[in-house]
Amino acid sequence: MPNNQTKAITQGAMMIALFLVLMALAYYVPIVSIVAFFVAPLPLAWYSATYNRNLSIGVTIVAIVASIFIGNIMILPFVLILATTGLVIGDCLRQQKSKLHLFLATGTTILLTFAIQYLVLVRFFNVDFIKDSLDLARKSYEKSMEYSASITGQELPREQMDQMFNLLEVTLPANITISMFFLAFLMIAVMLPILKRLKINVPKFAPFRDMRLPRAILWYYLIVLSINLFVQPEVGSTLYVIVLNLSMVLWVLLTLQGISFIHFVIDTFNYPPFLKVLSTIVAIPLYSFVLLLGIIDLGFNLRDWVKAKSEK
Incomplete structure (x- = not known):
């Protein structure tokens, strides 16, 4: 001992x-x-x-x-x-x-x-280093816009810039x-x-294509969507901030679920591996479609249907 x-x-x-x-x-x-x-x-x-x-x-x-x-x-x-x-x-x-x-x-x-x-x-x-960073970013952005306006003659509306930074500040928690x-x-x-x-027993992570979120995530998304549609929280209210931040987190999760499904399809049909990288890059501008794909996959288990198609 x-x-x-x-x-x-x-x-x-x-x-x-x-x-x-x-x-x-x-x-x-x-x-x-x-x-x-x-x-x-x-x-x-x-x-x-x-x-x-x-x-x-x-x-x-x-x-x-x-x-x-x-x-x-x-x-x-x-x-x-x-x-x-x-x-x-x-x-x-x-x-x-x-x-x-x-x-x-x-x-x-x-x-x-x-x-x-x-x-x-x-x-x-x-x-408050977060607030100081946002203030610094706002000032830098204003200067860059002023410089751009002096060259192009087109100035970004002040309201649009304020909305952008206000949204960034509200969504900081997410x-x-x-x-x-x-x-x-x-x-x-x-x-x-x-x-x-170093001889430490570590768990193995499943391939990204097999990622499956808990189905409860879908219910959380539907609840948040219902609040946005029917309650319509007032901008700036506590409920508005909570719902907006939850929405962002759920969007990211469901988008990842959609990308995972695309990777699953590529592997199932033995498509070239480079399509995984390409589809992941394309998923960023097309996140709305990929998010919808993630919702459908989570709610209706598209993978079983894809697997059955590949076996025919």
């Missing part, structure tokens, strides 16, 4: 040191920073997957505190997100949770950590949520193959 505990402490110290090195690279080295950012949670994920939760939490806390000494206080927000992400990923792997559970837990952790830090900055330090879960997906995609090589 003492030997095991000594080994756990020793490996914990090694993982903390490796985490700090990766954080320093992510924070200070411009070109390497992107790669270092995605692999920085790896040491803590490995440790959390190998040892029990109490030891893993202790090592994570020490890593967070020690990270302050490799830089200034500005590094702390990144450290909190990456350290807690590594802890959660490793904990899910140790408990042998499903791939869906791992993805949801990771995305929720990143989102909550980001939201808590944002609220602390706004509440106690009166720093945009942030989608971004955080996309970040979680990228981190999992990068780290799981490495953890597998």
Whole structure:
């Protein structure tokens, strides 16, 4: 037992040191920073997957505190997100949770950590970096429009620009949520193959063509659509903001379902693989059609019909 505990402490110290090195690279080295950012949670994920939760939490806390000494206080927000992400990923792997559970837990952790830090900055330090970023974007856009108008003689109506930025501000919750879960997906995609090589048992993700959303998503979409059609929330009201943000998240999910169905059709009929890339690119401007395809696939299970056609 003492030997095991000594080994756990020793490996914990090694993982903390490796985490700090990766954080320093992510924070200070411009070109390497992107790669270092995605692999920085790896040491803590490995440790959390190998040892029990109490030891893993202790090592994570020490890593967070020690990270302050490799830089200034500005590094702390990144450290909190990456350290807690590594802890959660490793904990899910140790408990042998499903791939869906791992993805949801990771995305929720990143989102909550980001939201808590944002609220602390706004509440106690009166720093709203999201608002400041939007103001900066608005000023930059205004200058670019003024420059464009001076060349072409055509000026974008002020109302149209205000509507665009107001819509962007209202839909920030949905945009942030989608971004955080996309970040979680990228981190999992990068780290799981490495953890597998390090002898950690990792779940396998099914091919994208087999992606199937819960059918309840369809009911949520119908409820939101009904509110938009029959209640018609007043612009700027709380209900309007909630419905608009839910709509955006559901649009993205159902569009992904539609793209997945297209990939399924391409594989089922053995069409050239490059059509997957082409169809995914084309799906962006034609998202309305792809979204409808996702709704039909989810509601009527088109895949069985396609599979039956391919067997004839």
